[in-house]
Amino acid sequence: MRLEILTPEEMGSVDRKAVDAGPLDGYGLMQNAGAVVAAAILERFAEAEGFLVLCGPGNNGGDGYVVARLLVERGVQVRLFAETEPAAGSDAARARRACPVEPKSYSEFEPVERWLVVDALFGAGLSKPVEGREAAIIERVRTSGLPVVSIDLPSGVSGLTGKPLGAAFQADLTVTFFRKKPGHVLVPGRQMCGELLVADIGIAETTLNRAECKTWENHPALWRAALPEIGISAHKYSRGHVAVISGGATSTGAARLAARGAARAGAGAVTVLSPANALSVNAMHLTSIMLRRADTVEELEAFLSDRGPSGAVLGPGAGTGERTRSFARSLLDRAGAAGGLVFDADAITAFRGDPETLFAMIKASAAQVVLTPHEGEFGRLFPGLEDAPEVSKVERTREAAMRSGAAIVLKGPDTVVAAPDGRAAINVNATQHLATAGSGDVLSGIIAGLMAQTMPAFEAACAGIWLHAEAGRVFGRGLIAEDLPEMLPQVLQSQFPEHVR
Numbered sequence: 001m002r003l004e005i006l007t008p009e010e011m012g013s014v015d016r017k018a019v020d021a022g023p024l025d026g027y028g029l030m031q032n033a034g035a036v037v038a039a040a041i042l043e044r045f046a047e048a049e050g051f052l053v054l055c056g057p058g059n060n061g062g063d064g065y066v067v068a069r070l071l072v073e074r075g076v077q078v079r080l081f082a083e084t085e086p087a088a089g090s091d092a093a094r095a096r097r098a099c100p101v102e103p104k105s106y107s108e109f110e111p112v113e114r115w116l117v118v119d120a121l122f123g124a125g126l127s128k129p130v131e132g133r134e135a136a137i138i139e140r141v142r143t144s145g146l147p148v149v150s151i152d153l154p155s156g157v158s159g160l161t162g163k164p165l166g167a168a169f170q171a172d173l174t175v176t177f178f179r180k181k182p183g184h185v186l187v188p189g190r191q192m193c194g195e196l197l198v199a200d201i202g203i204a205e206t207t208l209n210r211a212e213c214k215t216w217e218n219h220p221a222l223w224r225a226a227l228p229e230i231g232i233s234a235h236k237y238s239r240g241h242v243a244v245i246s247g248g249a250t251s252t253g254a255a256r257l258a259a260r261g262a263a264r265a266g267a268g269a270v271t272v273l274s275p276a277n278a279l280s281v282n283a284m285h286l287t288s289i290m291l292r293r294a295d296t297v298e299e300l301e302a303f304l305s306d307r308g309p310s311g312a313v314l315g316p317g318a319g320t321g322e323r324t325r326s327f328a329r330s331l332l333d334r335a336g337a338a339g340g341l342v343f344d345a346d347a348i349t350a351f352r353g354d355p356e357t358l359f360a361m362i363k364a365s366a367a368q369v370v371l372t373p374h375e376g377e378f379g380r381l382f383p384g385l386e387d388a389p390e391v392s393k394v395e396r397t398r399e400a401a402m403r404s405g406a407a408i409v410l411k412g413p414d415t416v417v418a419a420p421d422g423r424a425a426i427n428v429n430a431t432q433h434l435a436t437a438g439s440g441d442v443l444s445g446i447i448a449g450l451m452a453q454t455m456p457a458f459e460a461a462c463a464g465i466w467l468h469a470e471a472g473r474v475f476g477r478g479l480i481a482e483d484l485p486e487m488l489p490q491v492l493q494s495q496f497p498e499h500v501r
């Protein structure tokens with residue numbers, strides 16, 4: 001599977017390498033790009049009665065001239081609109097000369113019913129906000145309701161961030177080349193692409209140095225090999241033991257959701273560590289999951305020494321006070337080399353005043369740590385990395401992972417996972433039904449459950465996000481957090497048929 005995601009800059013260097021290696025030059029690649037776009041248009045929009053092609057000044061416009069020529073050669077009606085001539089000597093200028101349709105100016109653009117708009121204004125070279133005459137034409141297309149096919153990216157959408165830079169097209173189909181760019185998978189860019197087609201234009205696979213790729217679309221192919229397998233001689237503790245720290249009597253549900261997530265993700269044993277005042281509440285709701293009292297660090301450490309869990313979840317419903325901070329210190333200090341820790345929710349907020357202390361402890365710890373913030377929690381822990389119009393969620397998450405020493409799961413419709421070594425994955429199978437109370441608690445349990453079975457942090461986080469989203473997607477409407485762990489067996493069994501060693 002082609003899961004690598006390339007920034008526009010990385011794609012530019014692949015293009016250059018492809019041209020250097022031959023046999024195709026830039027103009028040859030442009031011919032192929034135009035050809036795959038024209039073919040996709042004719043296949044999907046066979047009923048369109050004509051085509052309005054909008055060409056910008058760069059190579060994206062060049063692709064547009066090729067498409068216009070190929071459509072004319074098919075005998076269909078084409079009108080072409082361009083404002084600026086491509087730079088002399090460029091591939092786009094050559095494509096413009098070869099195109100038999102004389103361009104009209106943008107001001108002459110008129111929507112025509114049952115026609116289709118081909119958007120070749122800007123692609124990878126978008127460098128400033130789309131304003132003025134280009135913004136006006138985008139607005140005219142929007143109000144016309146005509147279908148739009150965008151070449152490479154919907155013009156106005158940043159290929160790097162997925163955010164609109166000024167006005168931007170909402171496409172019905174986007175055809176990009178060789179690999180996806182972050183702007184195709186991060187929101188809102190993902191939705192603005194409509195259907196996305198990644199087309200081959202004759203760039204050899206060897207042009208891409210796979211070892212240098214650090215960003216992927218999150219998919220089982222990325223981590224399937226690291227998924228825990230259950231040996232025939234397995235016993236419950238050899239399958240991993242996860243400890244989940246519960247909050248007080250009125251906030252115990254979150255820990256139980258995490259515990260259930262860990263158990264369904266395959267941990268052989270799960271123990272909820274509960275304050276004394278919440279023991280009876282927890283006891284009433286737990287069956288296969290064990291329960292033990294832990295009000296103090298001493299009680300936690302006694303448990304860690306006695307039972308040596310291989311994973312732990314701290315945060316859901318835990319409170320943001322000293323108990324949570326001291327438990328975090330203790331877990332980081334005492335977890336064995338194979339230990340996997342997930343700090344979520346309150347365990348993140350508890351360190352808002354002093355994130356550097358947390359990061360220093362994480363870096364000094366033998367444990368593998370995953371932090372699972374949503375945007376609000378992320379902002380508390382990583383000042384200066386908050387969301388901003390020009391920055392990419394991938395780069396923010398990557399920077400946070402390097403700063404903290406933990407794998408970071410920055411949650412949202414386009415959850416990004418990043419590791420301190422720079423690897424990052426963007427998740428794309430989430431559903432809106434996951435936006436429900438307790439959903440994040442289950443996620444932290446799933447990730448801890450996988451880590452407790454010795455799955456490495458980055459892979460466990462990627463797998464956890466994907467499985468959690470898939471469970472939500474398969475369940476669909478009406479989902480509540482309790483349903484997520486119960487959907488995992490179906491997702492695991494259908495996606496990963498069991499193989500027993």
Ligand SMILES: NC(=O)C1=CN([C@@H]2O[C@H](COP(=O)(O)OP(=O)(O)OC[C@H]3O[C@@H](n4cnc5c(N)ncnc54)[C@H](O)[C@@H]3O)[C@@H](O)[C@H]2O)[C@@H](O)CC1
Pocket residue numbers: 012015016026029030033056057058059060061062063121122123124125126127128129130131134151152153177201
């Ligand atoms: N060999 C290659 O590099 C290939 C490139 N291809 C196409 O080339 C595109 C990239 O071409 P370019 O690098 O020329 O970039 P673009 O054509 O995307 O845009 C660059 C041009 O637009 C102008 N511009 C940028 N933002 C603007 C704004 N907001 N308002 C007004 N003008 C703006 C720039 O000054 C420049 O003239 C890709 O998206 C793809 O469609 C394909 O033909 C395949 C091969």
Ligand SMILES: [K+]
Pocket residue numbers: 060119120121122123150151152153154155
């Ligand atoms: K475009």
